[in-house]
Amino acid sequence: MGSSDDSDLIEQHAEEEMGEKSRAASSSLLGGSSCREGHSSTQSSHRLLAYSDALISIIATVMILPVAHTKVESSEELRQSLQLLLSAKIGVYLMTFLIVTVAWAAHIRLFQVIVRIDDCLALLNLACMMLITFLPYTFSLMAMFPENILGMLLFCGCVMVIGIIQCVIVLYAFSHPFLLNEQIQISENQNFYKSHILKVIMRVPIMCFFASILSFIFFQLSYVLLAIVVFLPYISQTLKWCRSKAIGQVEESPDEVLFYTYLPSEPLSKERVEAFSDGVYAIVATLLILDICEDNVPDPAVVQQQFGGSLIAALREYGPEYLAYFGSFATVGLLWFVHHSLFLHVTKATRFMGLLNTFSLAFVGGLPLAYQLTHEFPHHSHNELEAIQISCVIVFFAGIFQLAIWVAALYSERESLHPDVWYGGREHVFMLAKLALYPCVTLGTFFLTCVLSEFSASIFHLMEITVPFAFLLLRLLVRIGLALLRLLFCPDRPELRCVVEEDADESRVSFNSVVT
């Protein structure tokens, strides 16, 4: 009776598809089961997680704004001003991105254990979110005033409160076991799970507590401690891996602990990786239009005075910014498109893939800034060349890390990938081409601009315009490329193959013959 009651709202989604027929039956069923409190409000956690992902993805990219709004004077050399930027703001951006994604990963881990929510958990989660959104600010205070312990204390305070709220969530969920993952629900040693999870969660706030105490005595050491907190999972994992290699133990984590293992192959909810990535791509794609909408609507008085009432002349001033917007929107959109194509074929995401995805997203975040720079300087200047090359480098790394996700997935293709894209599969070459397009093109552009520095802007614009069409025609291009390769490497019997073999085998054979 109880458990059928709990899953009311989860079943609701299934009911929708079944139409109106089962409605009457279920309502009569419900009418007979009540008198129990608390359970009646159990809900699927799907939307709560989507909202959390949206919040976290916004907050992960927020520190790019101070970077983007730092005006580079066109008189200065770009290199100098960029060194200033690089030293402080970009570092802060990358660190906050990493910190927020660590908090996000902890959130995923928590809600892989707790799969249903009720009102109380939803409200606790909102409180947790509020503190997570405050983390970037406390961190940037810490970075701006490294000698002042206030920033450190605020940061540690936030992390500690987040940890305490997460513990409360775990305790609450374990006292209402119908909220938990099925595996834990049916498991006999629930208490063991509870203490294991609490131990893992509490590790971080406790270390922050020591860091905040240390900061009064010897604050340099507390930074070391904080760095350990952020990189803890990676460090402990590397140590374990080294030890296992040294001693020769193959598998040392007990089979029964499936959650909170910190193994690189620990599963990561694919939906949440997608939702978080979507959020970041969406924010980054619209970052420039936010500025344009706010700053680039000219004042009527200014137009009257400076441009003789000609709105077109006034808007022409902002030309570079529109170009930057369209360029960065298209590039971010296409990178999203590649990501989307890749994850359509991913069947299981792991922590390691999540980490690579984070690196890719961190580079994507810097893209609007880079594109804005490319159009800001006078033609043929040294600054313009450097800005264009920086843009190429950023897009290259964003693309390369996407490619790395795919390579990591290929290592365990039977679990992680759809058969279509397995090595030798029907779509394998096509997917490789999609993922390799941006890295190849930007690498080419980079070296071309090195050689033909006179025409760097034209080459860059040409790339921006060509790439979308290349994606549109990619299937055709891959086909042509394969045919050419076949002609080059095994030109003996092309007609025979075309007739006898199927398309899928065709591409597999030809690709393999090229590789070997």
Next chain:
Amino acid sequence: MGSSDDSDLIEQHAEEEMGEKSRAASSSLLGGSSCREGHSSTQSSHRLLAYSDALISIIATVMILPVAHTKVESSEELRQSLQLLLSAKIGVYLMTFLIVTVAWAAHIRLFQVIVRIDDCLALLNLACMMLITFLPYTFSLMAMFPENILGMLLFCGCVMVIGIIQCVIVLYAFSHPFLLNEQIQISENQNFYKSHILKVIMRVPIMCFFASILSFIFFQLSYVLLAIVVFLPYISQTLKWCRSKAIGQVEESPDEVLFYTYLPSEPLSKERVEAFSDGVYAIVATLLILDICEDNVPDPAVVQQQFGGSLIAALREYGPEYLAYFGSFATVGLLWFVHHSLFLHVTKATRFMGLLNTFSLAFVGGLPLAYQLTHEFPHHSHNELEAIQISCVIVFFAGIFQLAIWVAALYSERESLHPDVWYGGREHVFMLAKLALYPCVTLGTFFLTCVLSEFSASIFHLMEITVPFAFLLLRLLVRIGLALLRLLFCPDRPELRCVVEEDADESRVSFNSVVT
């Protein structure tokens, strides 16, 4: 063969749940079916739509930024400066919000017909998105320079290109029928559907074309034409309704046209309403922290000079902004929570509910601004009182429109709602209490501040702190309230009822007895 091939990737999601078992079977199935082009890349459209929703929700709220960044001098009277704001920027914000949601509704309608995508459609959709994100800017140009036809031409140009891309999408999808909705796929008069949909889509760009031509001759008239474009669905619907009332026809739209009917009861994808709302709530909740991260990290030199190196003193300057952030995050988060609870029980969303939701979201967008104002003025000033009252009004309307969604859903509760919350259902009273909490509390605060204007700030802060706890304890409060009502209205046999009747019936009976 073909159709099994098409749904490969859609099946993939189902496969994941079924585990690894079916993998081998499906891969062997795939191996045997190829040689057909184009089909192999068919994908579920779920993530494309989620990404589009994220982009559109960001862009819908973007015009609130110029409003939020207009600094109100504390010397001026709030009323005066607000009138300036109201006249221009808030109007622009509300209009762009409406325009973008109209574009969003058109996008939903399109992708209710096209349920699967391939690479080509994904890229076309990205192009469409790029233009939609540009709409707010063109509209604000039009609003700032009403006498200059450039803004009008840009706006009309964007709308026309969006319309043309949508037409291309429709034509492409109808030439690859496996991308379409099942109902249309099996329908005999596909061509009728195609021409009907194209006709509806083309109506808007054609009107924009005439508006842009008219703008050269008589530009006032072209504004009228544009207004008609935006409100077209509502106008045509009202006219139809009036005619049907006047003549007495009950149902005049032919039964076969299920899509693009513009009836208020036309179904709207519930997932997309949720995704869009989540996006708006997430952006609005983080709007203030974006500013705080960017502007409120003090400069080390300034801290040294003005505050004698005391970071705490420097940060105390920003105190009101932190308060505003926490207040608005909590309020937006709780409004999201109410929205979430409501839509958990909604089984079918209609266009009318979507419209009410849009109004609610438009008010939510103004909330951070209002909260920022409440803390910016000196205590006990006239400005402070007005700012607090404006905040109350905005929260009140955001809540009232959520309540209106629920009332609209109750009118057709058998289709739109889960049986639990039907009139008389188990959760009905509780849901009503959740939805009514914010309107009631803000109304109360508003009148209290009118009477006790001396203590307006304390009352407001008290409300901010109380409401989250009220939500936590709401179930208890509702129970107590019902018990009290029962004691007041039927004090004769409380014990008997408690034993005999079930909880659900109890609340129904008592609630009904109160209403009647």
